[in-house]
Amino acid sequence: MYKCVKCKRIVTKIEGAVRCPYCGARVLLKLRPEVLKRVHAR
Numbered sequence: 001m002y003k004c005v006k007c008k009r010i011v012t013k014i015e016g017a018v019r020c021p022y023c024g025a026r027v028l029l030k031l032r033p034e035v036l037k038r039v040h041a042r
């Protein structure tokens with residue numbers, strides 16, 4: 001799952017190269033899946 005930094009849309013489908021299908025920007029933020037994992041620090 002990625003998020004475009006240009007149009008700020010969530011891109012879930014990426015075919016081949018990482019690219020925003022909406023605006024064509026190559027800069028995408030890689031989002032982690034919705035897993036709430038927190039390490040309990042002391």
Ligand SMILES: [Zn+2]
Nearest residue numbers: 004007020023
């Ligand atoms: Zn975009």
